[in-house]
Amino acid sequence: MRLRSKIHLYSSVLFAILLIVMNVSTYYMFSTLSVNNELDRAEAQTLQIANAMRQVAGEIPTQDLLRGYVPVDGMIRMIGPNGTSLAPVTSMSQQDLSKQKAVYDTTKRVQVIDDLDQRYVIVSIPVIWSDGEVMNIQVTESMQSTMDTLQVLRVVLIVVTCIALIPVLFSIRLLSRVIMKPISAMTLTMKEIRRSGHFKRLELQGQSKDELMEMGMTFNDMIQLLENNYKKQEQFVANASHELKTPLTIIESYANLLRRRGLDRPELFNESIEAIHSEAIRMKEMTEQLLLLAKHKEQWNISMETLNLSEVAMGSAKAFRNAYGREIHVDGQQEVYGYSDEKKLKQLLFILLDNAQKYSDDDIVIEVGSLEGEGYIRIVDHGIGIANDKLPFVFDRFYRVDEARNRQAGGVGLGLSLAVEIAEAIGVRIELHSVEGEGTTAEIWIPREVFKIS
Structure with missing residues (x-):
């Protein structure tokens, strides 16, 4: 299945589920409130009937009282302690309720029953009658109007849900197209790059920051x-x-x-x-x-540790002096520490010292010091120097400032490029300053704090 179809399907299903859950919750809350309100109303009405009947008890025949207070859509009856009861009085539409069995109860009771394919609320209230006996007045009333209202609500919610899903489906499809447009454009661009062999870029429109x-x-x-x-x-x-x-x-x-x-x-x-x-x-x-x-830098077997930069500089100077017979002076502080790999740092120094001895005949100076939380090793020569317009390119592979002079000196233009790779791997940085005809200064800046190499 394509991503656009997945977005459309999953979004539609999720929204439909959310809409159904919301409507079901709405219906459940409204239904509960409606039934509770109906029960409260029936209970209050029955209490009012019981009080009114008790006040006129003995003055008006009980059967006439029952006829006077019968609900419009229900039944009223009175039951004595021994289970005897007067004939129940029902409304014209609920005459079948008189077939219900009479049950005497000395406690107030409010309940909902389903009978005769309808739902009713029954309220049973004990009343002390004029002769001193505890009579049970029961009022049964149909909840059909409430049920009809809930039925209408169900139909409305179902219709609204179906109608609401129609624009949702179209809007989600439109949204999936908007989301997939740059991805499709990217895919087409990559296919075009593969087909033509030429690099192409996406045409971005608008100033959106999404x-x-x-x-x-x-x-x-x-x-x-x-x-x-x-x-x-x-x-x-x-x-x-x-x-x-x-x-x-x-x-x-x-x-x-x-x-x-x-x-x-x-x-x-x-x-x-x-x-x-x-x-x-x-x-x-x-x-x-x-x-x-x-090689990948992970294959270089780098081992980071705290180093005395003065000792590293003096050791490198001694080895280089013995190898090339060039005089190299080491100046600066004696206790300067940095965090790096000793072997790779010495290799980096050898590359820079090699460049210095190739393009200068005077003595080479190595300065060691610290500044603003970093240690540095500075290699200074007074040779031919590098022109300002050529200085930014000296770290490129196979770049040579002077083809004839470099070939005569034996260089291939990889030393400084390798130096940059080593510096990045051991967490140091290289800075190169040069004046043509006066000399070049190469600086290695080494952090003094322990850090992780990515």
């Missing part, structure tokens, strides 16, 4: 994100293919050179081996970075 409009806006945002990611993926594949093709071409060229002239010209051997080795290392580094970028 959930349907919000869903449409979210869908458009999702399509925008998918389109951006698709373009980035295309660019990534193209760049990766280009980057892998270049070292492979170099390796192939030197291998062919060795095969053709390696035996005749031994001086080419060292040059070819060095070039092949260098390109193989560059391919290995790029492949490792690509594999790490392709």
Whole structure:
């Protein structure tokens, strides 16, 4: 069953049930009130008759009194203690009531009975008669008028319920169409995207802020994100293919050179081996970075702990100094703590230090400190710097500020992109400040409070 049909069916059934329950409750309340009012009226009337008859008892024959107070649509009788009773007096329309058995009762009694296919109210009241005996005056009165009124009410409620359901069914169908319109449009758009291979967006009309409009806006945002990611993926594949093709071409060229002239010209051997080795290392580094970028962050085995940032900075500086022979100074506070993953933070430092040593010849400075509840590690170089118009793109994959200079330095444009992924995974942020011709400052801001990584 389609969602539109489900909405229509469930809403119609629910509204019908609510309407029926409401009308049944209304009928029950009105019926109860009507019957109770009828009982109260009959009881009050019988008390009035009993008092009036007792006042004139002995002056007027009892049978005449009964005839004088007989209900318009009922019966009146008087029963003695020994069960004897005068002939009951009935109205013209209720003569069959005289066939009822007389039952003496010394207590006041008000009840409803069903007899002769009708409903009656019986009121029995004990009265001390003029001769001192306790007589029982019973008045039986038909409730047919009340029952007729309730019957009319039942018919009215049934008709009203049926009539009310007609516009409800149409309104619910209209409502289901309104609800399903953006969903149908979304479905058609997705089918069109799948058929044509081009990203499309919903055409949103009006300024409504309801959930349907919000869903449409979210869908458009999702399509925008998918389109951006698709373009980035295309660019990534193209760049990766280009980057892998270049070292492979170099390796192939030197291998062919060795095969053709390696035996005749031994001086080419060292040059070819060095070039092949260098390109193989560059391919290995790029492949490792690509594999790490392709992994989900859940697979990085992140272990968060409180770290002494000064110790992390000094350890990284020492390892980098030994590896590259570059002088690196560590300045700042000695007791600065942050909450992060030690291995990934060191990897992040190595990426930024590697960039600093590639594009500067002067000493590199690492500053450690804290500000406004955060610790920071700042890497300062006095190298070539980055132009302001190129600074926003340095974190994109395979982006290089200067193609020739970057290739000469051995970079593939993945370092800073990987740095951003690592920073997001370990809960730190990176800020990059640079002035062309003066140098670059890379800052890592580490929270000092314990928090959860999402």
